[in-house]
Amino acid sequence: MPEQEGKPFVYVPCPLCQGSVFDGQRLCQHCRERGMYAWHEGDYLYWGRKIDTLHILEEEIERAVKMLINGFLIFFGVIGVIGLFITMMRFSSGTFSAQDFFSVRSSLMGIFAITLLTDLYAYYRLQRESLMERNVKPRQFETLLTVEDPSVLFEQIKTVDPKKIIDIAPAYTIDAHQAVVRAWQFARKLGHAEVTPLHLFGTVLSYPHVQVVLGRLGLNGQALVQKISRSIQRIPQARTADVRFSADFRKTLLRAYIAAYDARQERVDVQHLLLAVATVDDMSRDILYDMEAELDDVINVVEWVNIQHRLSEQWHRRRIRAAYKSKGPMNRSMTSQATPLLDRFSNDMTSLARIGALEPCIGREREIEGTLRIMEGGKNVLLVGNPGVGKKSIVQGIAELMAAEEVPEVLQDMRFVSVSVASLVGAAGRQGELEGVLLQLINEVVRSGNIVLFIDNIQNMIGVSTQGAENLDISDIFASALAKKLFYCIATTTPSDFRRYVEPSSSLTSVFQNVTVDELDRNGTVRVLEGKVGAVEAKNQVYFSYDALNRAVMFAERYIQDRNQPEKSIAIIDEVGVYVRRKKGKDAIATGEDVAEVVSTRTNVPVTKLTEKESEKLLKLEEYIHKRMVNQEEAVTAVSTALRRARAELRDIRRPIVNLLFLGPTGVGKTELAKTVAEVYFGSEDTMIRVDMSEYQEKSSINRLIGAPPGHGSESGGYLTDAVRSQPFSLVLLDEFEKAHPDILNVFLQVMDDGRLTDTAGRTVDFTNVILIATSNAGTSLIQDRIKENIPLDQIKDELINQALRPIFRPELLNRFDNIIVFRPLSFEHIVKIVDLMLIQVAKRLSTKGIKLEATQEAKVELAELGFDPVFGARPLRRAIQDQVDNALATYLLQGRIGRRDVAVLEQGGRISIRQAKVI
Amino acid sequence: MSNNVLVQTLKYIAVEILWDIVYFPIWWYTKGFVRIYRYCSESANFHLHRRVALGIWLRSMFKPMYGDYTKEGRIISFFMRCVVLVWKLLSTVLWFLVLFLLICAWVILPLVIIYYILYQLFGVPWPFVK
Incomplete structure (x- = not known):
């Protein structure tokens, strides 16, 4: 089909007066003082009310x-x-x-x-x-478009059917009309020659409907008024008694009508004027933009108000229609019979819908229509969708329609009953009892003849049998009953359960037709939240801004990987509602920042706006890291800049936060730096996922890393994929990277480039929120040699990449690292500093027992000498401290020679003397 | 200016009151009548399809009630359904009558009131009251 061209509406200004209604000397008669029309789907709209x-x-x-x-x-x-x-x-x-x-x-x-x-x-x-009063024309099913030029359209007005020339003024509500009049009076009072959209912007602010919109946008009313006043004051004054509509003002009035038409509203109200002002006038849009509200936000918030209006209208209409639906098991034609057994194991959803107890179903019209169409054709429906995508919401929507009898004839005068398989199985104890109960239940349903069954998670039926594995399970019994077409059933399952359980059971697949329920997109999810947030607001007595909803959806999408939309976003706003009530009290507004705070505490990822304290910390990150790390300035700087980029959200969000390769001899602080980064960025060292790549030297060991394919032993996922799935914000440390099998290294090409990895179960694991650090000893001897020769690190790095690493890592892998960092071997002075840091750690441990630790400089040097090894770096130091300090202290503690408030002093020769505290 | 306002006011009052009075009977028997007729037909429709649900009842005339598919059950059901049908028809007829009276009242009410005024003011006798 060729794509449609053209526009649904075009402003058609009078070619003579260009919308000013004044052709130089007198009022313009060429357009009959109308100034401007808007061609809108075949109609010519104009503002016909004079205001003076x-x-x-x-x-x-x-x-x-x-x-x-x-x-x-x-x-x-x-x-x-x-x-x-x-x-x-x-x-x-x-x-x-x-x-x-x-x-x-x-x-x-x-x-x-x-x-x-x-x-x-x-x-x-x-x-x-x-x-x-005239209503806004009801929205037409098909949109008419035009490709004509405004001047051509203007000429056509003379020949067009008069009924198609519409004065929009009578469609304005009293409030909207009053706002227009007040804008005119406002311009006149200020001595302006023309009334502009900006004047209208100033006057609509006082109306409750607009205040709701501004509140939802999270705008500060006073600041907005000030900005508008400042802008209005810049309009030059004119000495004229006559204030006219500017062309933009006419456009605004016309645009408001179209906004109401698009929203299927009967009248043009003040919120449509606000929307029109923001659409037509650049200045007004800039003011809103300055206050962090974009035009799209305004459009969406006005749509939000419309959605709530429409939902409440729909709710009332359905209550009226459902009033005559049968209450109990008896239908209106009185053909059904009592169903005592079924009633024990089920909920009547049509009865719940009748009293208005079900939640509204939003944005699932397509799926509901598909379901009803399939059922009209005599088949049963299996809704297949991941948990949380809204399968139950669709079912509730169908129950609503059934209660209001807005369904095909085959489903009219029917009950929609939800059967709980769990309670069915739980109630049956003896052998064969479950099968008996199910058959009896089906019998009741068939005899009653007015029942549509709903079975949530139908896969739970498969394999359930109390008569041994060789007999039929209850799903087979159920399927054979359905195959006789004596009653209807809607069931749900997830795609993975469908593949694993339902599809192999041919009896079930033959009686059901699938309707796929996909995850909602971002806009759809925002709409659902807009419909559902009312309940959260009422419960917690707080209000949500649009930004809060939008960010809830955005964060959920980005940071919560193991659940689906809209459920994960709904979970966030539920939590934010309680959080805001506790933090700010009743009637407070939940902002995007509140959502960020909740998401941050939930996921440990800093997503809130940068506080001054945090900014300072980030700017002095090097200093902070050096409190734990000695030497390695280049490495610390490289990591710090990467973290700053990530926190300021200047990174590419489709890749990991940063991919780093640490090269250097053992014991120089590669792992220590990784730990420090985990603590600084994610708040704790525990967020580090450490993978020892030397364990993956065999090609087959990839099964342990990303999970074994089906049929190859364990069904559980891989070590790395599972760890990142459960902790998506973490530091992944790939220790001794060079030791892994080359094929396994290839897996990381995709991780580093696309930020995702698919495990063998077909789940895509998100790596965009991890910091990926690989460490390697490759080229150690080269590094040590060149350092001795005093060659700068940059040169060493180039040599490493071009020569030493070539046989170990493929160039495309090396290319994918954002930075390859060479660690220097440690000198003796560095080791002394490290002794200092390590003794601080020991002192920290001792302080929990109330004991202080001090060390003389000689003792520190002695420890450094003991712990320094040119090959192993600082690694033997830990052992030296253990032998010299920890062991002696442990003995003293056990002997009771050291107590609270005492000071242990480490002296030369490995002696520890004790300065006892004064006796109290 | 004030002269202009005065003219406008007088013009408005003349249009508002005089035209309104002239248009009142025209409206009553044209648009007003259509409105009341529409209201009645919607109400009749609602009564038929929702309140007594005659269609559903007629479709299931020969189906046994309460799922009793025995011969006796079918016979008893049919008679029972006939009784209920009579009741439903009766209520429908009654409701239609009410709606019909409403339409009639709409048509004759202004005439009766005018006649009543004439009787009160000038003693014009009632045609059917002795």
């Missing part, structure tokens, strides 16, 4: 006269009733009959007679007044 001092006055007089007449009519009606009453009282009680009513003649009854006519007249006036 005279017309405003005239309207006020009109309103006053109208009120006067109506008041007079009411007054006269009351007089008439009083007249009748007095006449009746004149008769002694009980003798005033209907005949008297017609026969008694008196002046009072005469007045009453006349008031009867005026009462009819009053009724007519009320009816007519409501009919005078």
Whole structure:
């Protein structure tokens, strides 16, 4: 099909006056003082109400006269009733009959007679007044487009059917009209020559509907007013008594009508004016943008208000329609019979829908329509979708439709009953009892003839049997009953359970037709949240801003991998509701930042805005890391800059936060730096996933890393994939990277480039939130030699990449690392510093027992000498400290020679003396 | 200016009151009548399809009630259904009558009131009251 071209609406300004209604000397007659039209799906819209001092006055007089007449009519009606009453009282009680009513003649009854006519007249006036207002044209099914030029469209107006030329002013609500008038008065008061959208922006802010929108946008009303006032003050003043509509103002009025039309609203209200102002006027849009609200946000929030309006309308309409649905098991044609057994194991969903107890189903019209169509064709439906995508919501939507009887004839006058397989299985104890109960239950359903069954997670039925494995399981019994087409059933399952259990069971697949329920996209999820957030707001007495919903969806998508939309977003807003009530109290607004805080605590990933303290920490990251690390300035700087980039969200979010390769001899601090990064960025060393690659030297060991394919032993996933799935924000440390089998290394090509890895179960594991660090001893001797020769690190690195690493790592793998960092071997001075750091660790452990540790400089040097090994770096140091310090202290502690508040002093020669505290 | 306002006001009052009074009977017997007719037909429809659900009942005339598929059950059901059908028809007829009276009232009410005024003011006798 060729793509449709053209626009659904085009502004058509008068070629002569260009929308100003003034052709230089006098009012423009070329457009009959209308200034501008909007071609909209075949109609020509224009604003036909004049606004000037005279017309405003005239309207006020009109309103006053109208009120006067109506008041007079009411007054006269009351007089008439009083007249009748007095006449009746004149008769002694009980003798005033209907005949008297017609026969008694008196002046009072005469007045009453006349008031009867005026009462009819009053009724007519009320009816007519409501009919005078015109509604926005109902939205058409097909959209008409035009490719014509505005000037051509203007010429066509002369020949077009007059019915297609529509004055939009009567479709405005009283509030919206008043806002337009006030904008005009505002411009006049300020001495401006034209009323612009900005004036309208200023006046609509005071209306509750607009305030709701602004509140949802999380905008500060006062700041907004100030910005608008400043912008309005910049408009030059003109010495003219006449204030005209600017062309943009006319566009705004027309655009508001189209906004109401698109939203299927009957009248143009103030929120549509706000939307139109933001769409048409650049200045207003800039003001909103400055306050972090984009045009799309405004559009979505107005749509949110519309959704709530539509949902409540739908709810009320369905309650009225459902009022006559049967309450109990008996249908309206009284053909059904009691179902005591079924009632024990089930919930009647149509009854729940009838009383309005089900939640609204949003954005699943396509699936519901598909389900109903399949059932109309006589088949049963299996909804296949991952947990949390909204299968039950679809089922509830169908129950709603059944209660309101808005379903195909085959499903009318039916009950929709949800059967719990778990309670069915739980209730049956003896051998063969379960099968018996199920058959009896099916019998009841068939005999009753008005029941549609719903079975959640039908895979639970498969393999359940109390008569031994060689017999039929209950799913076979159920399937054979369904195959007779004596009743309908809707069931659900997940795609993996479908593949694993349902598909091999041919009996079930033959009676069901699948309807796939996909995960909602971001927009769809936001819509669902907009529909559901009302309940959370009512429960916690807080309000959600649009940004909060949007970010909940965004964070859920990015940081919660093991669940599906919209469920994971709903879980977040549930939590945020409680969090905000506790933090800010009732009637507070839940903002995007609150959502970020909740997500941060839940996932340990910093997603909130940077606080000053955190910024400072990030800027001084090198200093912070050096509190734990000695030497290796290049490495620390490289890591620090990568972390800063990640936190400022300047990284590519489709790859891991950073991929680093640490090269250097053993014991120089490669692992220590990785641990430090885990602590700094993710808050704890425990977030580090350490994979010893020397364990993956065999090609087949890949099964342990990413899981074995089906049929190859254990069904559990791989070590790496499972770890990252359960902890998506972590540091993955691949120790001794060079020792792994080359084929296994290839797996990491995809991880480093695309940020994802698919395990053998077909699940895609997200690696975009990990810091990937590989360490390697490859080229150690080269590094040591070149360091001795005092060659700069950069040169050593180049030599390593071009020569020493060539036979070990493929170039494409090396290319994928963001940075290859060469660690220097440690000198003796560094080791002394490390002794310092390590003794601090020992002191920390001792402080829990109330004991202090001090060490003399000589003792430290001695320890360094003991622990230093040019080959193993600082690694033997830990052992030296263990032997020299820890062991001696342990003995003292056990002997009771050292107690709380004592100070242990490490001296030269490995001695430990104790300075005992004063006795208290 | 004030002169202009005065003219506008007078013009408005003239249109508002005089035209309104003239249009009142026209509206009553045209658009007003259509409105009341629509209301009645919607109400009749609702009664037929929702309140008594005559269609569902007629479709299941020969189906046994309460799932009793025995011969006796079928015979008793049929008679029972006939009784209920009569009751449903009766209620429908009654409701239609009410709606019909409503439409009639709409048509004759202004005439009766005018006649009543004439009787009260000028003693014009009622045609059917002795």
